[in-house]
Amino acid sequence: MKKDYVTYAEDIDSGVAQLFTGVPGPMRAYSQLLEEASKPGSLDAKTKELMAVAISVAIRCDGCIAYHIRAAHKKGATRDEVLETIGVAIEMGGGPSVVYGAEALEAYDQHAAPAG
Amino acid sequence: MKKDYVTYAEDIDSGVAQLFTGVPGPMRAYSQLLEEASKPGSLDAKTKELMAVAISVAIRCDGCIAYHIRAAHKKGATRDEVLETIGVAIEMGGGPSVVYGAEALEAYDQHAAPAG
Amino acid sequence: MKKDYVTYAEDIDSGVAQLFTGVPGPMRAYSQLLEEASKPGSLDAKTKELMAVAISVAIRCDGCIAYHIRAAHKKGATRDEVLETIGVAIEMGGGPSVVYGAEALEAYDQHAAPAG
Amino acid sequence: MKKDYVTYAEDIDSGVAQLFTGVPGPMRAYSQLLEEASKPGSLDAKTKELMAVAISVAIRCDGCIAYHIRAAHKKGATRDEVLETIGVAIEMGGGPSVVYGAEALEAYDQHAAPAG
Amino acid sequence: MKKDYVTYAEDIDSGVAQLFTGVPGPMRAYSQLLEEASKPGSLDAKTKELMAVAISVAIRCDGCIAYHIRAAHKKGATRDEVLETIGVAIEMGGGPSVVYGAEALEAYDQHAAPAG
Amino acid sequence: MKKDYVTYAEDIDSGVAQLFTGVPGPMRAYSQLLEEASKPGSLDAKTKELMAVAISVAIRCDGCIAYHIRAAHKKGATRDEVLETIGVAIEMGGGPSVVYGAEALEAYDQHAAPAG
Numbered sequence: 001m002k003k004d005y006v007t008y009a010e011d012i013d014s015g016v017a018q019l020f021t022g023v024p025g026p027m028r029a030y031s032q033l034l035e036e037a038s039k040p041g042s043l044d045a046k047t048k049e050l051m052a053v054a055i056s057v058a059i060r061c062d063g064c065i066a067y068h069i070r071a072a073h074k075k076g077a078t079r080d081e082v083l084e085t086i087g088v089a090i091e092m093g094g095g096p097s098v099v100y101g102a103e104a105l106e107a108y109d110q111h112a113a114p115a116g
Numbered sequence: 117m118k119k120d121y122v123t124y125a126e127d128i129d130s131g132v133a134q135l136f137t138g139v140p141g142p143m144r145a146y147s148q149l150l151e152e153a154s155k156p157g158s159l160d161a162k163t164k165e166l167m168a169v170a171i172s173v174a175i176r177c178d179g180c181i182a183y184h185i186r187a188a189h190k191k192g193a194t195r196d197e198v199l200e201t202i203g204v205a206i207e208m209g210g211g212p213s214v215v216y217g218a219e220a221l222e223a224y225d226q227h228a229a230p231a232g
Numbered sequence: 233m234k235k236d237y238v239t240y241a242e243d244i245d246s247g248v249a250q251l252f253t254g255v256p257g258p259m260r261a262y263s264q265l266l267e268e269a270s271k272p273g274s275l276d277a278k279t280k281e282l283m284a285v286a287i288s289v290a291i292r293c294d295g296c297i298a299y300h301i302r303a304a305h306k307k308g309a310t311r312d313e314v315l316e317t318i319g320v321a322i323e324m325g326g327g328p329s330v331v332y333g334a335e336a337l338e339a340y341d342q343h344a345a346p347a348g
Numbered sequence: 349m350k351k352d353y354v355t356y357a358e359d360i361d362s363g364v365a366q367l368f369t370g371v372p373g374p375m376r377a378y379s380q381l382l383e384e385a386s387k388p389g390s391l392d393a394k395t396k397e398l399m400a401v402a403i404s405v406a407i408r409c410d411g412c413i414a415y416h417i418r419a420a421h422k423k424g425a426t427r428d429e430v431l432e433t434i435g436v437a438i439e440m441g442g443g444p445s446v447v448y449g450a451e452a453l454e455a456y457d458q459h460a461a462p463a464g
Numbered sequence: 465m466k467k468d469y470v471t472y473a474e475d476i477d478s479g480v481a482q483l484f485t486g487v488p489g490p491m492r493a494y495s496q497l498l499e500e501a502s503k504p505g506s507l508d509a510k511t512k513e514l515m516a517v518a519i520s521v522a523i524r525c526d527g528c529i530a531y532h533i534r535a536a537h538k539k540g541a542t543r544d545e546v547l548e549t550i551g552v553a554i555e556m557g558g559g560p561s562v563v564y565g566a567e568a569l570e571a572y573d574q575h576a577a578p579a580g
Numbered sequence: 581m582k583k584d585y586v587t588y589a590e591d592i593d594s595g596v597a598q599l600f601t602g603v604p605g606p607m608r609a610y611s612q613l614l615e616e617a618s619k620p621g622s623l624d625a626k627t628k629e630l631m632a633v634a635i636s637v638a639i640r641c642d643g644c645i646a647y648h649i650r651a652a653h654k655k656g657a658t659r660d661e662v663l664e665t666i667g668v669a670i671e672m673g674g675g676p677s678v679v680y681g682a683e684a685l686e687a688y689d690q691h692a693a694p695a696g
Contacts, residue, residue: 153373
């Protein structure tokens with residue numbers, strides 16, 4: 001029953017594209033918010049992406065895990081960094097964060113696996 | 117990996133029916149609550165249903181999206197009204213509401229599609 | 233122990249102003265998102281504000297209640313419309329929404345009270 | 349800065365009374381739901397009330413803690429039973445449940461204290 | 465579209481095992497927390513497990529439902545006890561808890577069904 | 581109506597101490613979880629603390645903000661780092677994270693202010 005997180009992230013891209021067409025005003029502003037919040041400053045981009053992963057796990061948002069794990073992987077986050085991020089989420093979320101943390105690790109491993 | 121939201125809403129109907137049999141006291145009262153909260157008054161029934169959609173997206177409840185999008189469609193909500201409802205949810209929920217808003221739009225489009 | 237919701241909304245304005253100074257990029261984008269999501273379209277501005285109230289109650293966000301009840305009052309929402317919005321939130325949130333719905337009603341009544 | 353949880357629970361009673369007057373349909377149904385869900389069956393009333401406490405802590409609902417701790421105390425829940433209930437909430441909610449669990453214990457101790 | 469909750473709980477076991485290998489420090493401590501919070505004291509182990517089910521439904525955590533329903537079944541919780549637990553969750557969570565409560569009942573029935 | 585976040589964090593310390601006495605098994609395990617999740621590894625301690633702040637804001641947990649902002653300040657987090665952390669939370673939480681992000685900034689400024 002394991003999800004295919006690579007495909008899942010792509011499905012979200014399609015859904016987001018549909019929202020952009022349907023409700024462009026809020027979506028353009030949201031997109032700007034995402035860009036502004038994610039760009040490097042006092043904290044680098046990878047750290048910010050891992051923070052988004054931490055929140056995604058803590059709030060039990062499967063689609064957010066798919067989306068932000070892909071981004072964290074692209075920005076060079078290592079498996080160990082993802083694991084320690086999950087550790088923080090578990091401290092902040094208990095058992096439910098264990099369940100969603102396991103999803104985040106699975107998603108990371110799918111993105112990190114050599115294409116075959 | 118797209119969900120079939122029409123079937124999903126029907127699955128929820130079956131699950132609710134089982135709960136009615138198993139725990140009739142609370143379920144009858146809940147059902148009454150749903151009816152009282154949904155019926156037209158100062159706000160019309162469609163607006164109230166769209167509010168339920170807004171909450172469903174903001175709290176990331178997939179099944180609630182399936183259930184309340186079907187009801188909103190039945191009560192005559194247009195695609196544009198659903199989109200603007202999603203816009204409010206995105207303002208109140210950020211990225212996670214984008215993910216679940218996309219699900220709500222997909223669900224609406226499945227209900228609105230001509231049967232084939 | 234009743235909160236002064238008029239002052240509370242003003243405190244939020246001050247806090248938001250501080251965030252604007254401190255982290256202007258994301259805040260400008262968020263502000264744009266708020267504007268885009270709130271402006272009239274297929275749904276009028278008052279309805280959208282009441283949706284934000286519904287979400288605020290359902291997610292148990294006290295400050296959000298203070299902020300969006302003030303806005304709903306400014307946009308002409310009546311006490312009955314706020315009450316029916318709370319009704320939807322109660323259906324979607326159970327007992328916790330009763331607790332926060334009572335806060336929303338108190339906030340509305342404070343804004344609606346003749347200054348004296 | 350400790351809250352007075354006895355007064356807080358009474359404030360909630362007042363707020364609920366206002367909602368009953370303002371939006372009687374949904375409130376009567378909710379009230380019926382509360383009664384049906386709380387009454388003894390396979391599980392006794394005290395156990396059910398402690399479950400409501402567990403949920404209140406896990407979802408970080410201060411007012412719900414005030415309300416359901418009072419009810420649990422009235423139904424004879426001991427301090428140890430409340431503490432073990434908080435333990436379950438901590439397992440299910442991590443650090444945030446520690447914060448709100450401490451509030452629940454404080455609320456219990458205020459209700460259990462001899463009037464003086 | 466019904467989930468296979470027996471397999472789902474086993475998938476969570478696998479995911480948890482991976483987390484144990486990857487981030488052993490936090491996971492060992494979490495595991496100790498789970499054990500301490502679950503063991504009988506003033507409240508028996510079955511009651512505590514049902515509290516975890518109540519929280520799982522109220523916070524809409526599918527994986528948590530799979531995990532804690534299995535445990536509740538193992539610890540001898542009856543169908544009626546699970547149903548009344550769901551009733552409490554519905555009072556504390558409204559419609560979304562109806563949706564997830566139906567999942568919990570389905571999960572229970574799958575575990576309780578005679579293999580064959 | 582501004583909270584005194586320095587005192588608030590100390591109140592939480594007292595509440596946690598009471599829980600330790602009352603329910604030592606789960607609290608010792610939770611404490612170990614906090615220690616394991618917070619200690620430096622692939623990510624340094626300050627970054628992990630800022631992640632806890634990000635989650636605290638995103639889940640709207642006032643007490644968690646008080647607790648983790650104090651810890652982040654002690655571990656050397658700068659005002660700019662806290663602000664960018666709030667930015668990520670706003671992207672992941674929308675308007676409610678603006679409200680609680682403002683609380684986090686206020687809390688930081690109170691801890692950073694020279695005693696006088």
